[in-house]
Amino acid sequence: MGKEFLKLTSVNDLIDIIENKIELNLEDSVERLPLLDTTNRVLAEKIKAEEDLPPYSRSAVDGYAVMAEDTFGASPENPAYLKVAGEIEIGEQPEQSLNPGTAIYIPTGAELPAEADSCLMIEDTEKFGSQIEVMNSVSAGENIIKKGDDIKEGQLLLDRGTCLSSAEVGALAGLGHSQVNVFTMPEIAIISSGDELVPPGEKREGSSIYDINSYLLGSLFKEWGLKPSLKGIVNDNKAELKARIEASLDADLIVISGGSSVGVKDYTIEVINRIAEPGVLLHGLAVKPGKPTILGLLNGTPIIGLPGNPSSAWVVAAIVIPAIINRMRGLPIEPRAEFFKNSITAELLEPISSTPGRQEYFPVKLDGNRKASPLYGKSNLITTLVDSDGLIVIPPGSEGLARGSQVQVVPYPPAKGLIFKEQDIDG
Amino acid sequence: MGKEFLKLTSVNDLIDIIENKIELNLEDSVERLPLLDTTNRVLAEKIKAEEDLPPYSRSAVDGYAVMAEDTFGASPENPAYLKVAGEIEIGEQPEQSLNPGTAIYIPTGAELPAEADSCLMIEDTEKFGSQIEVMNSVSAGENIIKKGDDIKEGQLLLDRGTCLSSAEVGALAGLGHSQVNVFTMPEIAIISSGDELVPPGEKREGSSIYDINSYLLGSLFKEWGLKPSLKGIVNDNKAELKARIEASLDADLIVISGGSSVGVKDYTIEVINRIAEPGVLLHGLAVKPGKPTILGLLNGTPIIGLPGNPSSAWVVAAIVIPAIINRMRGLPIEPRAEFFKNSITAELLEPISSTPGRQEYFPVKLDGNRKASPLYGKSNLITTLVDSDGLIVIPPGSEGLARGSQVQVVPYPPAKGLIFKEQDIDG
Numbered sequence: 001m002g003k004e005f006l007k008l009t010s011v012n013d014l015i016d017i018i019e020n021k022i023e024l025n026l027e028d029s030v031e032r033l034p035l036l037d038t039t040n041r042v043l044a045e046k047i048k049a050e051e052d053l054p055p056y057s058r059s060a061v062d063g064y065a066v067m068a069e070d071t072f073g074a075s076p077e078n079p080a081y082l083k084v085a086g087e088i089e090i091g092e093q094p095e096q097s098l099n100p101g102t103a104i105y106i107p108t109g110a111e112l113p114a115e116a117d118s119c120l121m122i123e124d125t126e127k128f129g130s131q132i133e134v135m136n137s138v139s140a141g142e143n144i145i146k147k148g149d150d151i152k153e154g155q156l157l158l159d160r161g162t163c164l165s166s167a168e169v170g171a172l173a174g175l176g177h178s179q180v181n182v183f184t185m186p187e188i189a190i191i192s193s194g195d196e197l198v199p200p201g202e203k204r205e206g207s208s209i210y211d212i213n214s215y216l217l218g219s220l221f222k223e224w225g226l227k228p229s230l231k232g233i234v235n236d237n238k239a240e241l242k243a244r245i246e247a248s249l250d251a252d253l254i255v256i257s258g259g260s261s262v263g264v265k266d267y268t269i270e271v272i273n274r275i276a277e278p279g280v281l282l283h284g285l286a287v288k289p290g291k292p293t294i295l296g297l298l299n300g301t302p303i304i305g306l307p308g309n310p311s312s313a314w315v316v317a318a319i320v321i322p323a324i325i326n327r328m329r330g331l332p333i334e335p336r337a338e339f340f341k342n343s344i345t346a347e348l349l350e351p352i353s354s355t356p357g358r359q360e361y362f363p364v365k366l367d368g369n370r371k372a373s374p375l376y377g378k379s380n381l382i383t384t385l386v387d388s389d390g391l392i393v394i395p396p397g398s399e400g401l402a403r404g405s406q407v408q409v410v411p412y413p414p415a416k417g418l419i420f421k422e423q424d425i426d427g
Numbered sequence: 428m429g430k431e432f433l434k435l436t437s438v439n440d441l442i443d444i445i446e447n448k449i450e451l452n453l454e455d456s457v458e459r460l461p462l463l464d465t466t467n468r469v470l471a472e473k474i475k476a477e478e479d480l481p482p483y484s485r486s487a488v489d490g491y492a493v494m495a496e497d498t499f500g501a502s503p504e505n506p507a508y509l510k511v512a513g514e515i516e517i518g519e520q521p522e523q524s525l526n527p528g529t530a531i532y533i534p535t536g537a538e539l540p541a542e543a544d545s546c547l548m549i550e551d552t553e554k555f556g557s558q559i560e561v562m563n564s565v566s567a568g569e570n571i572i573k574k575g576d577d578i579k580e581g582q583l584l585l586d587r588g589t590c591l592s593s594a595e596v597g598a599l600a601g602l603g604h605s606q607v608n609v610f611t612m613p614e615i616a617i618i619s620s621g622d623e624l625v626p627p628g629e630k631r632e633g634s635s636i637y638d639i640n641s642y643l644l645g646s647l648f649k650e651w652g653l654k655p656s657l658k659g660i661v662n663d664n665k666a667e668l669k670a671r672i673e674a675s676l677d678a679d680l681i682v683i684s685g686g687s688s689v690g691v692k693d694y695t696i697e698v699i700n701r702i703a704e705p706g707v708l709l710h711g712l713a714v715k716p717g718k719p720t721i722l723g724l725l726n727g728t729p730i731i732g733l734p735g736n737p738s739s740a741w742v743v744a745a746i747v748i749p750a751i752i753n754r755m756r757g758l759p760i761e762p763r764a765e766f767f768k769n770s771i772t773a774e775l776l777e778p779i780s781s782t783p784g785r786q787e788y789f790p791v792k793l794d795g796n797r798k799a800s801p802l803y804g805k806s807n808l809i810t811t812l813v814d815s816d817g818l819i820v821i822p823p824g825s826e827g828l829a830r831g832s833q834v835q836v837v838p839y840p841p842a843k844g845l846i847f848k849e850q851d852i853d854g
Binding site: 035036039040053054055056089090091092093094108109110111145149150151157158164165166167168169170171172173174175176177178179194195196197199200201202204206207208209210211212213214215216217218219220222223228230236308310314341342343344345366367368370381382383385386389411412413 | 462463466467480481482483516517518519520521535536537538572576577578584585591592593594595596597598599600601602603604605606621622623624626627628629631633634635636637638639640641642643644645646647649650655657663735737741768769770771772793794795797808809810812813816838839840
């Protein structure tokens, strides 16, 4: 290999490689957890409703269960009159069914008596002894929630692969689940490579710098529900790198960052190829940042070489790792529809020139008025990641974006990752 | 109290009440954690840079450190020639300074020698013996990252109250921090009230339904970095409610949901007022959903009564609780600028009529093409929360939104809460 890579792999080809070469090692890595502990975890089973929700028709108001027909035409000027035939308590099954010309008092959430098809709000009635005066009409179905309105027996509530936020956890409780199966958190070994690196907390001297990537990537993996395992810093030498990778082979995935200078890049490839089959699958990705990315496989364990520059490593990790984990779990690797649904439309305040032939990820800062400022020429800075609010993705065919363009900003954190098929970028 | 509340409190007044009545009980509830464990926690100290980052000027490329002037006018047709005066290794302090007419080999990230002001990319050079042919010119500052470019000594990196995502954790590592002070996770007691409720996992029978709110709210609190403590279900009776609240007073905040029927509402107020001073601060909020909201204070411990309907409880919790926790920590309770910055502009596919005088939160579903469909008349359903992608906030002065309006959708999860001053809603 010379100074330049022989061939950069496109993102579309990367997706094919992940689909065809990465094994389903994590498909059965499942644990059953108490419901509340599943927050932010990924569901590993399909959840169907075992009964209707709500399980019976309920009142949505405090008032009276009635037959709508008995209220037709009622108004303050021309009230209807109904006999109060009883009272239903919440949590109790109604003993009596409703007869025409009568009303039964019902609180919010209580089960509707048989034959009732609607509820009157208490505010629309006036009680006189055993009668109510009805000042408003209701239509059939009004102010009630019918059995199965929320979800019907047998209907799919949540699919395998759903990330469980509070809404999903609540829905699972509503169907009576106190425990569910979620994927275990895969262990991701993180190795930082570079003679200049010192761990935070130690005293930095001379030309050394603190190791950012172990913590930046470790924290990103935690945000994704993965389990980072910091394997420390290796110096730029073959034997040390080989030993550290071999000592990390019990992880589910191995990430090396740094070692981006020409000589080191070459021997990282050599070391990966020497440890196990099939070795390096891909070297050089047609994305910016991220050209020097490496993807390999060591007896079924994926290994990823990321750039040493922290913001580049962060972007490439978001492109490659969620996709690989999804594949290992047997889930779709590129949930297209979700990507741009949550993106923010903004006007670009400065032009961006891009590199033809590479899919480009450009950090921007948003003001409160939907204007996006590109954080130009600062991609090497860790404060750029802190200051920016999201990324613009520019397809490989583009030569750049003019000032004033409407752009789609993918907001942080990139919960679903940043892998985009070329043809999906403007979608 | 009759059927209607005497007076609904506006959100603006709610903000004043929180600012003036809630005590700073959590200002000093701080723990010092290893850096990686601070992911998604809230920073409890100001972090300033103790030295410049990078701590020395570095090369951003593999190539040669030069004086830019020596390359001026260089092109493939008219190359410049420089003597190679040495080599710098990464992590080592350069021993020699650069002399005019010379170049020193430098890998990416290594410290620039004294007198060098720029770097040539190796691709723009050709080596012949001890000379290089220079095919491109560079300007002063090109291809280097200057000392302090990322952050300067003494500059504020992160303020107290910052939520730490991977970018911030990486920046902290870059400044050498291996531990930082974060706020402890406050304990939030959750009581579900209602005769009809059964815990998930038990067998549901007849007119009972599963308790959704304990898990929905518990999971929401976990998403916010708070510690839910489930205190179970109480039946709709005064003595039981009083005992359960008293048994929850060691929590930092108490949340009761349910008990929304007229009689129960009244005695919840009575019970809160009997337990401790000052008791109920507010009953009835001018928001929709959320009219029956209660805010009280029991010897300094805030207590919040939420509606029994799960999606209403979820919205009101997001309005009230992050604001109260921020206040207890001495942080700004309404981070205005952040709210709409990340909102999604969409076209409304159906009109929404709203209730004048109340700030309204309306769930919508987004398609991939920036169209928003209101999830109308389904606010009582737990599947509505699962299906919707965000909320539209309608100010109290509005009578509704026309079909085709451009709306701002606040996406889930509501990381910063949902408290909005009236005048900020269209901002």
